[in-house]
Amino acid sequence: MGTGGSSGRTLAAAAAALPEDLAGQPIRFVDTQPFNLRTGGTTAYDGPGEVRRADPDACGLKRHTSSWSANMLLNGGQAMYRRMIAYAAGLIGADADVIVTCHDRIYIETAMLHAARRQGAATVLLQEGPFCAIGHGAPRSRLLRAKALAAPLATRLLRVLPPIPEYGMAGHDRVIAASDSYRARWIAAGLAPETVVVGGIPRFDPLATLRGAARPAVAPLRVLYLVQPFAAHGKVDTAAAHAAQRALAEGLNAAAARRPIALTIRSHPRSSGDDAGVLRGALAFAAAEDRGAAPLEAVLPETDLVIGHYSSGMLEALLAQRPVACVPVPAAAFAEAAEADKQIWLTRIGIPVATNAGEIAAVLAQAGAMPATVDWGRIGEEVGTVDGHAAARCAELIAEVVRRRAR
Incomplete structure (x- = not known):
């Protein structure tokens, strides 16, 4: 699952490097970039497998504003989120073993993860690149400060919106970090040490x-x-x-x-x-x-x-x-x-x-x-280590999750 940026390149590199024992496994790339309220568009992916483009119209999501939370409220809040989860289940398919994503914060991404777990699939976060915030700092603009103050009211007290997790903290079976430093940051943020492993950045291999x-x-x-x-x-x-x-x-x-x-x-x-x-x-x-x-x-x-x-x-x-x-x-x-x-x-x-x-x-x-x-x-x-083999390392770490579930 990729949402724009370099996620398509990252996931394509990892998919192409999957070990031989998984060579026959069907691969689906779900492009969630069309749900990006700020930029729209699609995600470039040239890896193996079938490409499925997520379509906001298919679940009735309309773009009223570029604000994720405000737009979700204007579309029905939790009722819309339930429709997104149902739609995501169809995109994933009932036979998926693992969902690999580079992002896990916007609503379509968390809906995909919810749908995957309901269908028994594991989820893996593969860090796309550098400059990832593990826990966001205090907002500086007045609008973002107001939204930060309102978020607990909307998600916990009134429950009109689903919560937005911090990056990498959406309950994954495995998180593949770019470096030992990022692994330490995730563990310090609360992830179990056995959940976080180091693979590198596949798109940096060349x-x-x-x-x-x-x-x-x-x-x-x-x-x-x-x-x-x-x-x-x-x-x-x-x-x-x-x-x-x-x-x-x-x-x-x-x-x-x-x-x-x-x-x-x-x-x-x-x-x-x-x-x-x-x-x-x-x-x-x-x-x-x-x-x-x-x-x-x-x-x-x-x-x-x-x-x-x-x-x-x-x-x-x-x-x-x-x-x-x-x-x-x-x-x-x-x-x-x-x-x-x-x-x-x-x-x-x-x-x-x-x-x-x-x-x-x-x-x-x-x-x-x-x-x-x-x-x-x-x-x-x-x-992390830039030696031309990050894609192979990350692919093997993903394959371990698939094999573990097949036992």
């Missing part, structure tokens, strides 16, 4: 062998900007996001006046509009467009420097030995502390951090080899 020689200094500096739709998704104040893009454009313009720069703007998998319009409009030179159709490792060999805010793609670039620079958004602009923490972490791993146009221009002027200051130990805590 990065293990991705290396490239530096280009001659006379060549244009190939810069890749990783777009994040955090303003459109309500994660960051729109004015602050636009200010960061304007500063980036000013820095790029200044640097391009001194050395040749070939800029590519890469869309995020969840981008649904022009999330880089402010940057593009402020540039004094033309930039290439990358709609993000190909995985990041396919474009990194043609990249000399990656610039972003707090994208997991910045970690991928580092793992592929590509220099990375962070252009941070002010911490006060984040709607949730947990989201701001991702960026704070990135600014503390030894990569260049540029907060204004002058600093951005300076980073571009000096771009070249990987800095010796990169803290690979801290990066390892976030991504």
